[in-house]
Amino acid sequence: MPRTRRVAAALLAITQTAGGFLAPRPKCSTALRAATQEPVAEITAEPCNVVLTTTNCDFDSLAAACALASLWGRDPEFSLVPTHVVMPRGAVPVVQRFLAYHKHVLPVRGFKTIDGSDIEALGVVDASSAARLGRSKRWLSLAQSLHVYDHHVGGEGEESESLGLHATEVVVEPVGSTTTLIVERLRDADVTPSVPEATLYVLGIRADTGGLAYETTTARDADALAWLLRKGASQAAIAEFGVERISGDQRKILATALRTVESRLYRGVGVATVAVRSKGYVPGLAAVVEELLELTAADVLIMACEHQNGLDLIGRARPGAATVDLRTVMSKFGGGGHARAAAAAVPENDRKAMGAPRNVLDVAREYVLGQIPAEPTAAAIMTSAVVTLKDDATIADARRLLNAHSLKATAVVDAKGRLRGVLKMSDVSKAEKAGRQNDKVKGVMRTQVTTVSRDTPLARLEEILVTTVGRVPVVEDDGRLLGIVTRTDLLRLRNYYGGELPRPSALGVSGEAGPG
Incomplete structure (x- = not known):
C-alpha cells in the first residue's frame, strides 16, 4: 500500500537586494516550519521494489x-x-x-x-x-x-x-x-x-x-x-x-604487467603475480588479467592495481590448479567471486597495515601457495598392475597375451622383473608376416625406452607424456619395473572427467587393472 510522508511545504526565499537572485532552498526542518508558520502538506511517497x-x-x-x-x-x-x-x-x-x-x-x-x-x-x-x-x-x-x-x-x-x-x-x-x-x-x-x-x-x-x-x-x-x-x-x-574489448588504458596496464610480472613454479603449479599503478580507476581489469594469464601460461595469476580510489586485487586460475580457491583468497580482503575468478577492493585498514601494494600481493600469494599440496610423484599416480611379457617368450606368445588383454603394447622384463624393452602390436604383426612366430621377443622388442624413477615429480611426468611418449614405465634403480604412468593418469589427476576414464589399452595396462 502507498505510504506517505509529511514534509514541510514552506519555502524560505531570501532575495538579495543587490543581486536580486533567489537563494538555494534549505532543507525543511521542524524549526523551519515553526519559524515560517507555513502549513504542512502531504506528499505521496514512491514505494517500490x-x-x-x-x-x-x-x-x-x-x-x-x-x-x-x-x-x-x-x-x-x-x-x-x-x-x-x-x-x-x-x-x-x-x-x-x-x-x-x-x-x-x-x-x-x-x-x-x-x-x-x-x-x-x-x-x-x-x-x-x-x-x-x-x-x-x-x-x-x-x-x-x-x-x-x-x-x-x-x-x-x-x-x-x-x-x-x-x-x-x-x-x-x-x-x-x-x-x-x-x-x-x-x-x-x-x-x-x-x-x-x-x-x-x-x-x-x-x-x-x-x-x-x-x-x-x-x-x-x-x-x-x-x-x-x-x-x-x-x-x-x-x-x-559478448566480446570484451580492451581499452587504451587497459592496453597500457597490460603492457606494463607483461614487463613486470613475476612467476614461480611451486609444487608443479605456476603462480604469477604483478603490481601495477594507474592514475585513476580503470574498469574491466579482469579482462587484462585473463589476457595476461594466457600470455604467461601461468596456472594462477593475481594482479594488484593501485589507483587514486584504493587498491584492487584481481585473480584468475586455470582448472589445472585444482586445489586453488581464489574466492577464499579474496575473502581475506573482503572480496569474493568464484574458485577460478575472484576479486577484492582491499579495505583501507588492511592497506595501511600491510604497507606497499607489493606487500598486499605477497600476502595474497602466500594464501594461494598455502592451498597447493605437495606435488605428486610417479609412485603416487602410477598404475602398478601392469601386464608384462618375459623376454624369452615367443612372438606367438606375445600375440596371445596382447589379444587376451586387449593391449596395443606390453613391457618386456627378464626373470628378475627388470625392464628390458617394449613390444608393440605392430612389431608382432611385422614379425608374423616374416614367418618369425617362434622367434624370441628379445630379438624384436624396442630397447630404447624412456623411463622415470618413483620420485619423478608431476611436472616432469607431464612434460614427457604431453610432448614425447604417451606412456612411461616407472623403474627402480636396478631396473625393476614398478608400474607405468599414462596420459590417462594425468587426466584423472586433473579431474577433467571425474572417475569416468577407463585404463588405457596400451603398454600392458588393461582396462580392468586398478591404480597403483
Missing part, C-alpha cells in the same frame, strides 16, 4: 537483476509496486557499452533516484555478502523483505557480512550463472522475455560460464541458454556485446 547488482556490475549480475525484476513484475506478491534495478557502483566496460544502447528498454534506475525508505522488497543477485554491495548496504535495514539469489555456494567474505543472516529468502544453488536460476523461474512461470531481455540473459549466462566452457557450468545452464535462444535472443547482438 529494488533489485541490486554487485558493485562493478558484470553481465551475469545485470542479467540476473533484470530477470528478477521481470519475474517480480508478474508475481502478485511483488507486482503492486514497480521493481527497479540499481547498480550500486558502476559496471565493467562491456556492460557499460551494452547499457548505452539498451538502458531505455531495461528497468534500470540510478542509485540517487531511490529513497531507501520507499523500498518494500529488496533483491540481491550474484552475491551473498554485503561487502559486494558498496554504498547500497544501507538499504538492507530499510527494506521490508530481503531476497538473495546467488550461485557462489559456500558464501563470500566474512560471516558477519553474510546476507543470509537478514534475508527473508535465500536461493543459492550450484550452477554456473545466477542468471540461470532466475531464467528457470521465468520459464516455469511461462514468462516470455522480450528479445532484448532474452539477449541480455544469454550474455549473462555466457559471461559466467565462459560460453559453457568453465568447469562450474552445469546442464541447467545449457538448458536455460537453449530456451532463451528459442525465445529469440539475438545472435547478432550477442556477437557484438
Whole structure:
C-alpha cells in the first residue's frame, strides 16, 4: 500500500537586494516550519521494489537483476509496486557499452533516484555478502523483505557480512550463472522475455560460464541458454556485446604487467603475480588479467592495481590448479567471486597495515601457495598392475597375451622383473608376416625406452607424456619395473572427467587393472 510522508511545504526565499537572485532552498526542518508558520502538506511517497547488482556490475549480475525484476513484475506478491534495478557502483566496460544502447528498454534506475525508505522488497543477485554491495548496504535495514539469489555456494567474505543472516529468502544453488536460476523461474512461470531481455540473459549466462566452457557450468545452464535462444535472443547482438574489448588504458596496464610480472613454479603449479599503478580507476581489469594469464601460461595469476580510489586485487586460475580457491583468497580482503575468478577492493585498514601494494600481493600469494599440496610423484599416480611379457617368450606368445588383454603394447622384463624393452602390436604383426612366430621377443622388442624413477615429480611426468611418449614405465634403480604412468593418469589427476576414464589399452595396462 502507498505510504506517505509529511514534509514541510514552506519555502524560505531570501532575495538579495543587490543581486536580486533567489537563494538555494534549505532543507525543511521542524524549526523551519515553526519559524515560517507555513502549513504542512502531504506528499505521496514512491514505494517500490529494488533489485541490486554487485558493485562493478558484470553481465551475469545485470542479467540476473533484470530477470528478477521481470519475474517480480508478474508475481502478485511483488507486482503492486514497480521493481527497479540499481547498480550500486558502476559496471565493467562491456556492460557499460551494452547499457548505452539498451538502458531505455531495461528497468534500470540510478542509485540517487531511490529513497531507501520507499523500498518494500529488496533483491540481491550474484552475491551473498554485503561487502559486494558498496554504498547500497544501507538499504538492507530499510527494506521490508530481503531476497538473495546467488550461485557462489559456500558464501563470500566474512560471516558477519553474510546476507543470509537478514534475508527473508535465500536461493543459492550450484550452477554456473545466477542468471540461470532466475531464467528457470521465468520459464516455469511461462514468462516470455522480450528479445532484448532474452539477449541480455544469454550474455549473462555466457559471461559466467565462459560460453559453457568453465568447469562450474552445469546442464541447467545449457538448458536455460537453449530456451532463451528459442525465445529469440539475438545472435547478432550477442556477437557484438559478448566480446570484451580492451581499452587504451587497459592496453597500457597490460603492457606494463607483461614487463613486470613475476612467476614461480611451486609444487608443479605456476603462480604469477604483478603490481601495477594507474592514475585513476580503470574498469574491466579482469579482462587484462585473463589476457595476461594466457600470455604467461601461468596456472594462477593475481594482479594488484593501485589507483587514486584504493587498491584492487584481481585473480584468475586455470582448472589445472585444482586445489586453488581464489574466492577464499579474496575473502581475506573482503572480496569474493568464484574458485577460478575472484576479486577484492582491499579495505583501507588492511592497506595501511600491510604497507606497499607489493606487500598486499605477497600476502595474497602466500594464501594461494598455502592451498597447493605437495606435488605428486610417479609412485603416487602410477598404475602398478601392469601386464608384462618375459623376454624369452615367443612372438606367438606375445600375440596371445596382447589379444587376451586387449593391449596395443606390453613391457618386456627378464626373470628378475627388470625392464628390458617394449613390444608393440605392430612389431608382432611385422614379425608374423616374416614367418618369425617362434622367434624370441628379445630379438624384436624396442630397447630404447624412456623411463622415470618413483620420485619423478608431476611436472616432469607431464612434460614427457604431453610432448614425447604417451606412456612411461616407472623403474627402480636396478631396473625393476614398478608400474607405468599414462596420459590417462594425468587426466584423472586433473579431474577433467571425474572417475569416468577407463585404463588405457596400451603398454600392458588393461582396462580392468586398478591404480597403483
